[in-house]
Amino acid sequence: MRTEQPSQSEYNRARVMRFLYNNGVASRAQIAKALDLTPAAITKITAKLIEDDLISETGEIEGARNRRSIGLALDTERFHVIGVKFARSLIQVGLFDLGGNAAQIWVDTTADHPSIADAVAALKRLINDIIARFGDVIAIGMAVPGPYLKDRGRTAVVSSMQEWRDVNFPDTFADAFDVPVVIEQDARAGALAQQLFGADTQQTDAHSAQGAQNSAQQRDLAYYLIGEGVGLGVIEHGRTIDGARGTATEIGHVSIDVNGKACDCGNHGCLERYCSAVAIHETLDEALAEGDAIVEGSDELSHIEACEALFALAERGDERALALVRDIGTVVGYGLVTIINAFNPPRIIIGDIVAHGGETLLDAAQRVVDERVLDDLARTTHITLSDMPTDAAVTGAAAVAITAFLEQPSRFVDLIRRQTPSAST
Amino acid sequence: MRTEQPSQSEYNRARVMRFLYNNGVASRAQIAKALDLTPAAITKITAKLIEDDLISETGEIEGARNRRSIGLALDTERFHVIGVKFARSLIQVGLFDLGGNAAQIWVDTTADHPSIADAVAALKRLINDIIARFGDVIAIGMAVPGPYLKDRGRTAVVSSMQEWRDVNFPDTFADAFDVPVVIEQDARAGALAQQLFGADTQQTDAHSAQGAQNSAQQRDLAYYLIGEGVGLGVIEHGRTIDGARGTATEIGHVSIDVNGKACDCGNHGCLERYCSAVAIHETLDEALAEGDAIVEGSDELSHIEACEALFALAERGDERALALVRDIGTVVGYGLVTIINAFNPPRIIIGDIVAHGGETLLDAAQRVVDERVLDDLARTTHITLSDMPTDAAVTGAAAVAITAFLEQPSRFVDLIRRQTPSAST
Numbered sequence: 001m002r003t004e005q006p007s008q009s010e011y012n013r014a015r016v017m018r019f020l021y022n023n024g025v026a027s028r029a030q031i032a033k034a035l036d037l038t039p040a041a042i043t044k045i046t047a048k049l050i051e052d053d054l055i056s057e058t059g060e061i062e063g064a065r066n067r068r069s070i071g072l073a074l075d076t077e078r079f080h081v082i083g084v085k086f087a088r089s090l091i092q093v094g095l096f097d098l099g100g101n102a103a104q105i106w107v108d109t110t111a112d113h114p115s116i117a118d119a120v121a122a123l124k125r126l127i128n129d130i131i132a133r134f135g136d137v138i139a140i141g142m143a144v145p146g147p148y149l150k151d152r153g154r155t156a157v158v159s160s161m162q163e164w165r166d167v168n169f170p171d172t173f174a175d176a177f178d179v180p181v182v183i184e185q186d187a188r189a190g191a192l193a194q195q196l197f198g199a200d201t202q203q204t205d206a207h208s209a210q211g212a213q214n215s216a217q218q219r220d221l222a223y224y225l226i227g228e229g230v231g232l233g234v235i236e237h238g239r240t241i242d243g244a245r246g247t248a249t250e251i252g253h254v255s256i257d258v259n260g261k262a263c264d265c266g267n268h269g270c271l272e273r274y275c276s277a278v279a280i281h282e283t284l285d286e287a288l289a290e291g292d293a294i295v296e297g298s299d300e301l302s303h304i305e306a307c308e309a310l311f312a313l314a315e316r317g318d319e320r321a322l323a324l325v326r327d328i329g330t331v332v333g334y335g336l337v338t339i340i341n342a343f344n345p346p347r348i349i350i351g352d353i354v355a356h357g358g359e360t361l362l363d364a365a366q367r368v369v370d371e372r373v374l375d376d377l378a379r380t381t382h383i384t385l386s387d388m389p390t391d392a393a394v395t396g397a398a399a400v401a402i403t404a405f406l407e408q409p410s411r412f413v414d415l416i417r418r419q420t421p422s423a424s425t
Numbered sequence: 426m427r428t429e430q431p432s433q434s435e436y437n438r439a440r441v442m443r444f445l446y447n448n449g450v451a452s453r454a455q456i457a458k459a460l461d462l463t464p465a466a467i468t469k470i471t472a473k474l475i476e477d478d479l480i481s482e483t484g485e486i487e488g489a490r491n492r493r494s495i496g497l498a499l500d501t502e503r504f505h506v507i508g509v510k511f512a513r514s515l516i517q518v519g520l521f522d523l524g525g526n527a528a529q530i531w532v533d534t535t536a537d538h539p540s541i542a543d544a545v546a547a548l549k550r551l552i553n554d555i556i557a558r559f560g561d562v563i564a565i566g567m568a569v570p571g572p573y574l575k576d577r578g579r580t581a582v583v584s585s586m587q588e589w590r591d592v593n594f595p596d597t598f599a600d601a602f603d604v605p606v607v608i609e610q611d612a613r614a615g616a617l618a619q620q621l622f623g624a625d626t627q628q629t630d631a632h633s634a635q636g637a638q639n640s641a642q643q644r645d646l647a648y649y650l651i652g653e654g655v656g657l658g659v660i661e662h663g664r665t666i667d668g669a670r671g672t673a674t675e676i677g678h679v680s681i682d683v684n685g686k687a688c689d690c691g692n693h694g695c696l697e698r699y700c701s702a703v704a705i706h707e708t709l710d711e712a713l714a715e716g717d718a719i720v721e722g723s724d725e726l727s728h729i730e731a732c733e734a735l736f737a738l739a740e741r742g743d744e745r746a747l748a749l750v751r752d753i754g755t756v757v758g759y760g761l762v763t764i765i766n767a768f769n770p771p772r773i774i775i776g777d778i779v780a781h782g783g784e785t786l787l788d789a790a791q792r793v794v795d796e797r798v799l800d801d802l803a804r805t806t807h808i809t810l811s812d813m814p815t816d817a818a819v820t821g822a823a824a825v826a827i828t829a830f831l832e833q834p835s836r837f838v839d840l841i842r843r844q845t846p847s848a849s850t
Contacts, residue, residue, distance in 0.1 A: 008461035036433040149801060156799050220669065236666055236673070243661070243769025244645065247802060250766045256683045257694075258759045267762060267797045269682075334683045337692060341572075341675045342767050344668025372692045374581050376574060377672060 009045075010410055012037065016045050017054065017406045020074040021098075021196075025058050027069040046072060052413045074098075079416070081405070082130055082140045082179075083397030084123070085186065086164065088228050089302060091123060095130055095137070096398040098405070100197035103134075105394060116163050124176050131179060136419055138412050140181045141401030143189035143393065144169060145229045147253065147265075150246030153183070157253070157265045180411060182404040188240050188249070189396030190386075191223035191233025194349050196399050199387060222345035223386075224251070226332060227352035227393070228303055230272040234343045241343070249343070252276070256334045271338075275331040277303040277353045283324065284310060294320050304353055311356050322360060329361040333368025340373050340381050351386035352393060358385070434470075435835055437462065441470050442479065442831045445499040446523075446621075450483050452494040471497060477838045499523075504841070505559055506830070507552060507604075508822030509567045510611065511589065513653050514727060516548060520555055520562070521823040523830070525622035528559075530819060541588050549601050556604060561844055563837050565606045566826030568614035568818065569594060570654050572678065572690075575671030578608070581690075605836060607829040613665050613674070614821030615811075616648035616658025619774050621824050624812060647770035648811075649676070651757060652777035652818070653728055655697040659768045666768070674768070677701070681759045696763075700756040702728040702778045708749065709735060719745050729778055736781050747785060754786040758793025765798050765806050776811035777818060783810070 015035050020026060026034075032042040049055045054074070061071035076098035085092040093106040106126060113119040131137045144164075147156040153170040173181050184192070198219070220238065225231040230252030234241045241248050252272035253265045260269025273279055284298040284306050295301070295309045313321035332350065339348060350362070362385055369378050388395060405412055440460050445451060451459075457467040474480045479499070486496035501523035510517045518531040531551060538544040556562045569589075572581040578595040598606050609617070623644070645663065650656040655677030659666045666673045677697035678690045685694025698704055709723040709731050720726070720734045738746035757775065764773060775787070787810055794803050813820060830837055 147799065147802075152801070156801060236661075236668070237664065239662065241661055241666060241768070244771035245769055245802065245805065247799075248661070248767065248769040250769075253766045254679070254763050255759070256680060258681045265799055267766070334680070338679050338767075341678045341692070342673065342763075343666070344670055344673040344675075346669035374572065374672075374690055376577070376581060377572075377670065380670065 010408060012041065012045055013049060013409055014407050016042075016049060017074060017409050020055060020072060021076070021406055025061060025071040025073045027061060027071060029069060031072070049409070052409070053416050054409050054413070079136050079138045079405075080134055081398050081401035082127060082137055083394045083399075083401065084127070084140065084142045085189075085394040085397045086142065086144045087186075087393070088145070088163075089304075091119070092394040092397075093123070093126060093130070094394040094398060095134065096395070096402075098402055100193065100395055100398060100402070102395070102398075110163065116167060120167065120172060124173075127177060131177060137179055138415055138419075139401035139405050140173075140177060140179055141189065141397040141399065141404070142169065142173065142181060142183045143186040143397040143400060144183060146185035146187060146231050147247040147250050148183070148185040150183075150242075152245075156247065157263075179415065180404070182400050184397075184400040185231065185233070185246065186229075186393065186396060187223055187225035187231030188233035188242075189400045190225050190231075190351055190393070191221060191235050191240060191396075192403050193388065193396040193399035194221055194223050194386070195219045195235050196402060197388070197395065198349065220346055222339055222343055222348045224332075224335065224339060224348055224350045225352045226275060226277075226350060226354035228277050230276050230335070232339060234345060236343070236345070251335055251339060254335075254338055254342075256331070256338070271331070271335045275328050275335070275354060277307045280310065280324075280328060280354070281306040294318075294324060307353050308356065311358065314360055315358070325357050325360045326364040328354065328357060329364025330368055332361060333365035333372075336365055336369050336383060337372045340369065340377055344377065345381070347382040347384070349384055349386050351388065355385045435833060437466065437470055438474060438834055439832050441467075441474060442499060442834050445480055445497060446501070446831055450486055450496040450498045452486060452496060454494060456497070474834070477834070478841050479834050479838070504561050504563045506823050506826035507555055507562055507565045508819045508824075508826065509548070509552070509565065510614075510819040510822045511567065511569045512611075512818070513570070513588075514729075516544070517819040517822075518548070518551060518555070519819040519823060520559065521820070521827075523827055525618065525820055525823060525827070527820070527823075535588065541592060545592065545597060549598075552602060556602060562604055563840055563844075564826035564830050565598075565602060565604055566614065566822040566824065566829070567594065567598065567606060567608045568611040568822040568825060569608060571610035571612060571656050572672040572675050573608070573610040575608075575667075577670075581672065604840065605829070607825050609822075609825040610656065610658070610671065611654075611818065611821060612648055612650035612656030613658035613667075614825045615650050615656075615776055615818065616646060616660050616665060616821075617828050618813065618821040618824035619646055619648050619811070620644045620660050621827060622813070622820065623774065645771055647674075647764055647768055647773045649757075649760065649764060649773055649775045650777045651700060651702075651775060651779035653702050655701050655760070657764060657768075659770060661768070661770070676760055676764060679760075679763055679767075681756070681763070696756070696760045700753050700760070700779065702732045705735065705749075705753060705779070706731040719743075719749060732778050733781065736783065739785055740783070750782050750785045751789040753779065753782060754789025755793055757786060758790035758797075761790055761794050761808060762797045765794070765802055769802065770806070772807040772809070774809055774811050776813065780810045 016031055019031055019034060028042045028046055055072055058071040058073045060068045079098055081096055083094045083096055091108040095103040110119045145155055149156050153168040169183050220235050223233045232249040232251035234249050253267055253270045255267055255269040256271050257269035261273045262268055263270035263273050281303045284295045287294045288298050298306045310321055314325045441456055444456055453467050453471055480497050483496040483498045485493045504523055506521055508519045508521055516533040520528040535544045570580055574581050578593040594608050645660050648658045657674040657676035659674050678692055678695045680692055680694040681696050682694035686698045687693055688695035688698050706728045709720045712719045713723050723731045735746055739750045
């Protein structure tokens with residue numbers, strides 16, 4: 001999964017693709033102006049993109065000074081991508097158009113399979129079926145729990161995905177389909193989804209005028225995933241922070257107490273040990289074992305079910321459930337403080353299972369930020385719960401595929417040619 | 426201090442400048458190949474850079490297939506920059522060539538001035554004197570303790586620079602000289618210095634082949650500044666991680682214990698509270714007050730002197746001094762674990778006062794990394810003490826100026842024209 005550094009010409013093609021993706025129909029003159037390209041350069045770049053069937057002319061549009069010009073567009077409904085989200089206990093697969101709209105979602109519970117090998121085989125069959133059935137799939141994005149060592153193709157910490165530790169993802173999937181596969185850590189995938197499809201947060205602070213402008217152009221943000229594991233994806237200067245081996249922004253393994261609980265990663269006091277769905281489930285089971293149950297029968301529920309049961313109780317006003325959700329929110333807030341001091345993102349979107357703790361959780365987390373972060377920064381960091389549907393996780397996987405397509409369009413040209421024999425070749 | 430987004434043509438000029446800066450003499454063909462530019466583009470870009478007197482032709486060099494071609498070079502000795510490093514108790518000013526070689530260093534102790542206003546006035550006089558005397562100064566870089574809010578022009582936490590809290594740096598300095606002023610957080614300045622001038626760490630691990638290639642191109646790294654404050658600068662994908670308001674990578678204010686010591690920033694358990702020169706001095710003074718001095722008379726020393734006295738004792742084998750240095754090293758190690766999990770840099774260079782703790786400190790810190798970081802990551806993260814001279818801090822300020830010059834060369838053209846009236850205009 002080593003990605004080649006794109007060439008300068010590919011870089012400019014990608015910029016035009018991204019501009020049309022973000023802005024819809026635009027004329028050559030408008031694109032050239034926005035991207036500071038010469039008329040000669042824009043003519044050449046768009047000619048190549050049209051020839052490769054990546055963008056198309058849409059007919060006349062109104063340009064500057066009422067002059068008519070030809071519009072160009074990237075048709076986000078013409079192609080599809082498949083997103084695959086791996087978590088400890090289940091695999092979700094979704095078919096999406098390039099706008100991130102889900103056509104269909106499939107869910108596979110790994111426990112239903114006698115072995116991981118069997119689960120992998122079933123997944124491959126499913127994906128090949130989807131490709132054969134729809135015929136316009138151009139890429140597959142996979143989101144795996146971090147830390148994911150890109151150069152090794154493996155997730156590094158056993159705890160969050162025990163049964164998958166022996167699977168080398170690129171070896172297993174890279175050449176399994178007629179379509180390119182792109183693999184990314186799940187929280188970073190979530191950040192890409194927010195960048196591509198998320199609603200922009202209103203920037204109200206006068207001092208963040210530049211931030212707002214920046215955000216409109218690049219949508220810098222952090223996505224704080226709190227699910228079976230805890231992860232983070234940060235988009236800075238328009239692209240993800242990756243690190244040398246792809247394991248940057250592993251907030252779940254940043255310690256909040258160097259003398260705290262031991263973690264399978266070797267560290268002590270990892271954030272993940274205090275606010276993941278697994279940690280919450282542990283707390284519920286401890287209360288149950290002590291004969292003081294918050295969620296009755298929690299030991300027979302999955303992690304997700306246990307959390308949802310807790311949040312439902314809190315929603316109905318159960319005092320002990322509310323107190324626990326506030327405690328979890330406080331820990332989530334410690335993580336926010338670290339995220340702000342380490343990454344200073346313009347906004348942070350909290351997503352995945354634990355985000356279902358809702359306003360009670362968010363209020364407790366925000367209180368910690370207000371107390372522990374410099375006023376100036378606390379005020380200008382916009383913290384929200386993700387408004388994406390529950391499929392957000394698998395939407396992230398789709399975003400990985402779409403981002404790869406927008407960044408290195410040439411890589412997908414042969415495939416598109418094969419799928420559209422009518423295109424001029 | 427709002428920096429305009431450079432245009433595409435400026436971006437390509439900057440790439441050529443940076444290539445020549447890193448690689449010395451090269452032909453147009455060599456540059457075009459390395460940067461994937463067309464012959465037409467490279468001809469145009471280099472013509473403009475030569476016309477602007479930013480680079481020059483050096484005569485014939487040997488090219489590919491023994492063909493002779495004209496060499497191009499950026500003369501790093503032709504111009505100078507001034508670096509200014511602000512710390513709590515002193516200001517250092519240095520005159521550097523573009524290669525980072527110090528021509529002269531001046532040190533001003535702020536305590537010698539009746540007021541900060543007086544110190545500022547003296548600094549302005551000094552800088553104007555230097556500019557007048559040398560005549561070839563093209564930029565001034567200033568390094569200030571973080572968190573530095575770029576859009577406000579102020580350092581945000583009082584503790585590390587008490588007396589300077591009312592100084593707005595851009596307002597005070599931006600228009601004070603005939604030369605552009607660029608201001609950056611000090612640890613980020615240190616990271617830029619390592620990127621520009623630092624020795625490359627040998628990459629021995631087979632799995633970091635891509636990392637090594639990456640490093641040669643971009644010199645991604647983290648600079649972990651442990652001085653009167655604790656800071657971090659991270660270079661990722663070839664550029665600094667800044668955050669929305671310039672306060673990213675504030676490792677000194679990332680908590681290592683959410684129930685720990687309160688910090689002036691509002692957070693609890695900030696790393697800075699346990700291993701900065703100020704914290705070390707506090708520990709020494711406490712021992713002294715308890716009649717159990719490690720460094721005799723520590724209460725009459727400056728923070729820097731107290732630390733140097735401790736390290737000198739440890740160097741001579743004093744057991745209690747060694748034990749304290751190891752304790753400090755352990756805390757430095759907690760910071761390293763967070764840096765690796767948060768940023769996954771290919772290498773981390775520890776610099777400033779506390780780096781003088783030497784191998785004893787580094788060994789203790791490395792031990793924590795080996796225990797608490799995933800083996801695979803611990804093995805491939807190269808951690809060293811800075812080998813830059815004690816002037817490294819002010820070298821960082823120079824690096825800020827040189828980086829600005831390389832990134833937006835056009836900004837400096839008018840100035841260079843004025844200074845070189847013989848140049849064709």
